[in-house]
Amino acid sequence: MELGPLLESIYLQYHYDFRHYSKASMERRAAQAMFRMNCKSLIELQEKVLLNAEAFFDLLQFFTVSVSEMFRDPSYYLALREKMFPILKTYPSLKIWVAGCSTGEEVYSLAILLQEEGLLDRTILYATDINPRSLAEAERGVFALGDVQKFTQNYQKSGGKHSLSDYYIASIDSVKFDRSLVKNITFSDHSLATDSVFSETQFVSCRNVLIYFDRDLQNRVFGLFHESLCRKGFLGLGTKETVEFSKYANDFNVFLPEEHIFQKIEKRGGVKRED
Amino acid sequence: MKTDQINAVVIGASAGGIEALQQILPRLPKGYHLPIVIVLHIPSGQRSYLSELFLTKTDMLVKEADEKEVIKSGTIYFAPPGYHLLIERDFTFSLSTEESVHYSRPSIDVLFESAAEAFGTHLLGILLTGASPDGAAGLKRIQDRGGVALIQNPDTALARVMPEAARSLLLPLSEQVLSLEEIVLLLLRLKR
């Protein structure tokens, strides 16, 4: 399957850049999209999405993997709570960037954690993604009831201080999280592949996004995070992601190796990197 | 069966898989000339110690696959828990947290299908014991791309759903349904 022409034309017309995504998984999702969108060939799919923006956004649902979970990898959140937040508490105000937030599970988890650590009121959370439908879902803060049992177990394992149900109201098939959690979250459409840095932050959490990118794009993204983070700012990644083999390997220390949390190195004497 | 140009082996298993692999992997010598990539279902939420478990049981190198890692011979790779494992055309690994397939992530189908595209006729796929139909479609894809597809004989498997699902999908060929011992002998016979 040769996705090149499709991805190129999508980039030209819609400025969504999938040209540097890992191929095997993209091919799998393109095959699913062809099937579900009733296209017999890639050419047909290409024609369809170029003619019709609505069809492009349908395709985007396949090209972006939106699967997420609250307190996914509870030990990550436990480590944030016990090891990182005590340091973040020393800042008068905080800015946190959740990059690739999908439908919001990660950023709601962080908001709950911040709330319990008494930090939410002085924190601004930026939650960004390229999928507008996911962002709209995230903003609503409604999750399927069927997922809540798992979320609750994760919350407890992550050192949760209350009961997860304190934060939502349940209906027949879904739960809606309390609006007090979102008041300091800004949801926005931002692409790690094409956009630039928009704010200085003390902590960037970007989990299970970089695995979809090739090395070049990963380097670009680490560059963005490096630029956004303040001195000694923290970078939290997914359990199978690391900055260690990237161009920015020497610009971060490993803060918590088990949890893949890194800390930006304070550089003295304005060392300039070669590009 | 064309087994003279195999460059990689992929193995899938579910219920009973650890026991089955314990009969296969310890028999392979240090520096075995092929890479072996394995998806073994384990109950979700459980941390996987598969690579640790087998580290002491075989002379081959054993590790959990990392994203962008170049696939090397002499090494046994396990899919990390919670991630699908895929093989790229440049023979590196990628990972994905896409939806589960047949309630499994990692899924055998996802590994086998991507491996079939990457290795084509140079791939050997083996589906062992299991109580899930995962892997059958993937093994069929390996066969469709000209690779070699093997199934553990359901009569010798702890759980027969998986090998039976594959048997009903595959184009039947001789020497396709084997006992674990026959699988070991075949692996040892593969030429460099």
Ligand SMILES: C[S@@+](CC[C@H](N)C(=O)[O-])C[C@H]1O[C@@H](n2cnc3c(N)ncnc32)[C@H](O)[C@@H]1O
């Ligand atoms: C698997 S989800 C990860 C969700 C969450 N971070 C977690 O770990 O549970 C990957 C997300 O990355 C987003 N994404 C993909 N490409 C992106 C890009 N170029 N910029 C920002 N987000 C992107 C997708 O839309 C998707 O929502």
